[in-house]
Amino acid sequence: MEIEEVLDKITALLDADDHGTVNTSMRIPAALRDAASLAVAHLGVASSTTALTSVAIRATIETAVMAAALEAHYRVVPDARPTLAETALALAAQDGSPLAARQDLVERAAAAVLARRPDADADDVLLWAEAQQAVGA
Numbered sequence: 001m002e003i004e005e006v007l008d009k010i011t012a013l014l015d016a017d018d019h020g021t022v023n024t025s026m027r028i029p030a031a032l033r034d035a036a037s038l039a040v041a042h043l044g045v046a047s048s049t050t051a052l053t054s055v056a057i058r059a060t061i062e063t064a065v066m067a068a069a070l071e072a073h074y075r076v077v078p079d080a081r082p083t084l085a086e087t088a089l090a091l092a093a094q095d096g097s098p099l100a101a102r103q104d105l106v107e108r109a110a111a112a113v114l115a116r117r118p119d120a121d122a123d124d125v126l127l128w129a130e131a132q133q134a135v136g137a
């Protein structure tokens with residue numbers, strides 16, 4: 001099955017107006033189960049541990065579908081993929097960081113970080129940029 005077919009099928013299943021349930025046997029770590037029970041009972045995170053588990057599974061699947069769809073788009077339109085510097089600037093803006101207004105510094109930081117760590121992410125770039133600011137570089 002092609003990835004687009006898989007994504008369409010998953011999306012249809014998640015969008016289905018199906019309120020039927022199935023009984024499953026899931027083995028999870030006891031500490032995780034106990035933490036979920038406490039979170040439900042005392043933090044009100046969900047109506048039950050089953051509901052909490054369902055919400056967590058759904059969120060994980062939705063995130064994976066979005067990431068896969070984006071990667072499929074980038075395969076078709078590679079120039080649409082943002083650079084690491086662009087991603088770092090967007091993260092800085094999201095976080096309300098003053099680095100969001102320092103495109104020059106973030107671009108230099110991205111280049112420096114990528115030269116040392118090709119698998120770096122936006123957090124790495126912002127940390128490096130902040131360090132460079134701190135030492136006055």
